Amino acid sequence: MIAAAASAELKRLAAFGAVGFASFCVYLALVAVCVGAGLGQIAGALVGFVGGTIVSFFGNCRFVFRAPPTTVAGGRFLATTMAGFALNLALAWTLTTLGFHYALMTLVIFLVVPGFNYVGHRLWTFADRD
Secondary structure, three states, X not given: OHHHHHHHHHHHHHHHHHHHHHHHHHHHHHHHHHHHOOOOHHHHHHHHHHHHHHHHHHHHHHHHOOOOOOHHHXXXXXXXXXXXXXXXXXXXXXXXXXXXXXXXXXXHHHHHHHHHHHHHHHHHXXXXXX
């Protein structure tokens, strides 16, 4: 029973990673399109963030948590995502202030923030699911 639950959680984590990668690809493509169209990097980052977040929400609903894309889930998803973004900025500021090299800072953020987001989505955004 424990092995089955662990296996299911590992599959969910793998799906979460795959959805995250797809979201990143959409983000990157939208930034490139905006920059190529002369809109600039800031506009590209905004458009990319919105597009990537939309892909992430629907991908997590469909493939990770098997939940319908409701307004409540959307609000919770956005709140969790923005909390993850705030954590990202707080870690970046703290680690930079402490003198960490940007590559190590990026690695720490890469390891911490997706884990935070996963736990938030698992325990709150989609808590009524399995």
